[in-house]
Amino acid sequence: MRRVDLIKRAFASPPDPRYSPTLWQRWWEEKSANYPVTPDELIVEITNPESPTPAERRAVCERIQRFGVAVYRFQPSLNRVASSSLKPYLLRFAGAFGLKRLDANLLADDDGITPITVHESGERARYIPYTNHPIQWHTDGYYNAPHRRVRSLVLHAVRPALSGGENRLFDPEMLYLLLGNENPDYLDALCAAETMNIPPGRDPDGYERDWSKGPVFFWEPYPEGVRLEMRYTARQRNVAWRDDATVAAARAAVTRTLNDPASPYCLKIRLEAGMGLIGHNILHTREPFVDAPEPEKRRLLFRGRFIDPLCALE
Numbered sequence: 001m002r003r004v005d006l007i008k009r010a011f012a013s014p015p016d017p018r019y020s021p022t023l024w025q026r027w028w029e030e031k032s033a034n035y036p037v038t039p040d041e042l043i044v045e046i047t048n049p050e051s052p053t054p055a056e057r058r059a060v061c062e063r064i065q066r067f068g069v070a071v072y073r074f075q076p077s078l079n080r081v082a083s084s085s086l087k088p089y090l091l092r093f094a095g096a097f098g099l100k101r102l103d104a105n106l107l108a109d110d111d112g113i114t115p116i117t118v119h120e121s122g123e124r125a126r127y128i129p130y131t132n133h134p135i136q137w138h139t140d141g142y143y144n145a146p147h148r149r150v151r152s153l154v155l156h157a158v159r160p161a162l163s164g165g166e167n168r169l170f171d172p173e174m175l176y177l178l179l180g181n182e183n184p185d186y187l188d189a190l191c192a193a194e195t196m197n198i199p200p201g202r203d204p205d206g207y208e209r210d211w212s213k214g215p216v217f218f219w220e221p222y223p224e225g226v227r228l229e230m231r232y233t234a235r236q237r238n239v240a241w242r243d244d245a246t247v248a249a250a251r252a253a254v255t256r257t258l259n260d261p262a263s264p265y266c267l268k269i270r271l272e273a274g275m276g277l278i279g280h281n282i283l284h285t286r287e288p289f290v291d292a293p294e295p296e297k298r299r300l301l302f303r304g305r306f307i308d309p310l311c312a313l314e
């Protein structure tokens, strides 16, 4: 297969409601026409994850293009495959969309896929992903250095929780558009350098890291043009925001927009066994959950964070 297209809209220069109103309006109309959407509309059935058919790949790419993410469902017979044997399937499935280079971390298994399950003791138990607590809005690896920027995600459910554990999802492109419609100054504030700064520390993946300073939104250059990327966390602790009134107002607008219970742009989905997300590094939460009492029935997800951008291949 050869790469034919990155599954993300490229622009000659960043669209702006003040300086390029026609382009902005066209982009807004394109994106907002996709909503409202039901979670079922995001689901693509995959017969053989090791080699998705061209029609399946097209269906996945089309959803990622529109919503930043697709939900796939592997055929039920794969649910009988031992979880340790599933990872090669996941890696090949991801590879069918151009995802090869993992942001492998210290707590990931050797293959770079991280099992996410509740740990009651040990190193992992100190970090929220390995508890049953809720995780607030974030993009993955928001604390990463630029050379380890997480551009794409695969999140696969081996076993769901007894109850809860849903993910809320929000396409950063849609958030950018909504903020720009509300007040373009918010875009300036959130695109400015050193707006969201994460102090040195040990990240949940076990790395000791230096300051991670940067904007919230940024336009990454590609040969085809610039594409929107985002680093963000809603957590209050261990984040040094630039001390600026417009940044504060923009942050409040982000919080309000993401948590608006009536928003047609926020999707909530529960991944059942054999289902997963593949997409850009979009905004997401995890709702709290209740696990089965037996350790072997605990919620188990496999997570792959990729440095590569998603591609449509042919």
Ligand SMILES: [Fe+2]
Binding pocket: 138, 139, 140, 284
């Ligand atoms: Fe995450």
